[in-house]
Amino acid sequence: MKSFEYLKNTSRLALYNPVYVLICGVVTYFCWMTGNSLLGISILMLITCVVLIISEDILPILPCLIFIIFNTSNSNILNENKTWPVMIILAILLVGAFLSHLISYPIKFKLHKLTIPLAAISIALFTGGIGYLDAKQYLVGIIFIITLGPCMLAIYYLLRSYTNPPKEVDYKKYICYIMMILGLLVLAQMTTYFIRTDKPFIELLRVDIINVGWGNRNNIATLYALATPCCFYLGFSNKNFAWLFYTIGFMFFGSIFVTFCRSGILAILITMPALLIYSFTKGANRAQLLIVICSIAILVSIFVLIKKDFVLKLIDHISNMTLTTSGRTNLYEEALVCFLRNPVFGAGLGYMGNNLYLPDFCIYWFHCTPLQIIGSLGIVGIVAYIYFYWVRGKIMFSNLNRFNITISLSIIAFEIQALLDTGTFTPFPYMLIIIVLTAMLEHNNSKVNKTFMKSINLQGAM
Numbered sequence: 001m002k003s004f005e006y007l008k009n010t011s012r013l014a015l016y017n018p019v020y021v022l023i024c025g026v027v028t029y030f031c032w033m034t035g036n037s038l039l040g041i042s043i044l045m046l047i048t049c050v051v052l053i054i055s056e057d058i059l060p061i062l063p064c065l066i067f068i069i070f071n072t073s074n075s076n077i078l079n080e081n082k083t084w085p086v087m088i089i090l091a092i093l094l095v096g097a098f099l100s101h102l103i104s105y106p107i108k109f110k111l112h113k114l115t116i117p118l119a120a121i122s123i124a125l126f127t128g129g130i131g132y133l134d135a136k137q138y139l140v141g142i143i144f145i146i147t148l149g150p151c152m153l154a155i156y157y158l159l160r161s162y163t164n165p166p167k168e169v170d171y172k173k174y175i176c177y178i179m180m181i182l183g184l185l186v187l188a189q190m191t192t193y194f195i196r197t198d199k200p201f202i203e204l205l206r207v208d209i210i211n212v213g214w215g216n217r218n219n220i221a222t223l224y225a226l227a228t229p230c231c232f233y234l235g236f237s238n239k240n241f242a243w244l245f246y247t248i249g250f251m252f253f254g255s256i257f258v259t260f261c262r263s264g265i266l267a268i269l270i271t272m273p274a275l276l277i278y279s280f281t282k283g284a285n286r287a288q289l290l291i292v293i294c295s296i297a298i299l300v301s302i303f304v305l306i307k308k309d310f311v312l313k314l315i316d317h318i319s320n321m322t323l324t325t326s327g328r329t330n331l332y333e334e335a336l337v338c339f340l341r342n343p344v345f346g347a348g349l350g351y352m353g354n355n356l357y358l359p360d361f362c363i364y365w366f367h368c369t370p371l372q373i374i375g376s377l378g379i380v381g382i383v384a385y386i387y388f389y390w391v392r393g394k395i396m397f398s399n400l401n402r403f404n405i406t407i408s409l410s411i412i413a414f415e416i417q418a419l420l421d422t423g424t425f426t427p428f429p430y431m432l433i434i435i436v437l438t439a440m441l442e443h444n445n446s447k448v449n450k451t452f453m454k455s456i457n458l459q460g461a462m
Contacts, residue, residue: 015051015060016169018177024063025181029188032073032213038086040071045090049097056105058162059171062436063178065155069428070185073213105162112160113442114435115153117391120384122149128377129348132341141349144363147427152435159439172403173237175440176230179410179433180245183227183252186212186220190255210259218421221264224252225413226433228268229275233406235285242285246292263420267413275409283402328367328420330355335366335375346378349425369415369424376425392438399445407437 014020024044031040044064051060077083125145129138165171189212210217231249235242253272256264280286304311334355338347349363356364366372373381396408411434414423423430 012055012057012060013166013169015055016165016174018181020060021063021174021177021181024067025185028067028070029185031071032189033192035073037071037073037077037213038080038083041068042086042090044068044071045094049093052097052101053104056101056162057164057166058158059165059174062175063181066178066182066429066433066436067185069214070182070189071214075211075213101162107161110161112157113391113395114156114388114438117384117388118149118153118156121381121388122153124377124381124384125149125349127345127380129342129350130345132338132345133348133350137352138348138350140352141363143361144349144425144427148425148431151427152431155432156435156439159436160442163439163443170237171440172444173234175407175437176233179227179230180234180248183224183231184248186223186227187251187255190220190258217259218261218263218417221256221259221261221267222414222417222421222423222430224256224259225264225267225271225417226410226437228252228272229406229409229413232275232279232283233403235289236279236283236402236406239285242288243292246285246289247296250292250296261417263417266420267416270416271409271413275406278405278409282405331366332368332371335368335371338375339378342378344378345380346374346376349376351376363425365422365425367421369418372422372425395438395442395445399441401444403444404441407441411437 024047027043028040031037031043044067048061048064051064052058125148128145129141163171165174190210193210193212210220212220228249231245231252235245235249238245253268256268279289283289331353334353338351341347352358352364358364363376366375373385377384396404396411414430414434418424425431
């Protein structure tokens, strides 16, 4: 029995090692690269089930839960005949693991800060379209209604109830490791995409067809914008390898420009200066950050001198970019029309208009968070989301320490980009990540003593 308990405790502690997160990332990349998306989803889901059974703390399921969607190399995976039977079996196993977790580690009901706001959003999502859509049209958006509403509420509540890592683990660094490795995963996928294509790099950017299966260039830029500040937090926390984390952060920053996603570029141009100012005034390991900046400046200068023609073509491409709405003006007007036709409940998530081509299993996106709320959910949705953003803002800015500021900059970058994109109404991975980050900020606010990794360090993970 002692040997079993020792093995069990060792296994639990290993779940907080960056190597575990890296393994989840490698599995995801390999399955994406080889086109075995269903295999990758199954592996990560099974790991999730095992973790739920052996660990009271829920944090170790996050690498699997967040990375699952990034296995998808083909956007038509849901149309394949073998997908749904496997998904149903995995869903049954997941529900069973959750029930086992709840039985083994019962909790008392408690109202956390976002419980009521997320419940209000769930109500707004379910009432959206009442009086405007018939039953068949309403059901078109039911998957998004459930995943954006009750599913996010459940994930948030479980995170707040079961975030209880061992005392020797720093949950703040753990979350940032997850986001950094996610960024590296996406960077590897985009690099693979460029290697595989037979089009010249400049022409590929010009026709704007970057797509890695689970998302396009806008989705890629969103992930980089979220992950960049997390790398800087790790740089603040590690004297020996701060230069490495800062370098990775700048790699993500530069990769956003490679996507040529205008909303992503706008978001990072607003948040990156704030991040750098904070890094030099209130951060740590400033000397290493300065060395990294100087080194990157030198390397960029050398590249410009060697690849002058390429750079000139790149500048020409950028100069041809405009800040127009890319045809989204019609969508914005349509959202307002939907609101005026049904101001209380909006047009609902099952609404389908004529100004946007949609793949299977998608809702009709107005490509602007405020207009999506107004057009799809009406006054009920406006009230629910204002309440949600108000409470979330209080969580973000009630404790201005390093973790809160860097993670808040990630969230702010996401919200800026969501003004011109679909992020807030995309449950996986974006709203899942936002809920996770916000829950960690709330958890951090509730802690008086801040602990750091004592038994786990980067040296041991490399």
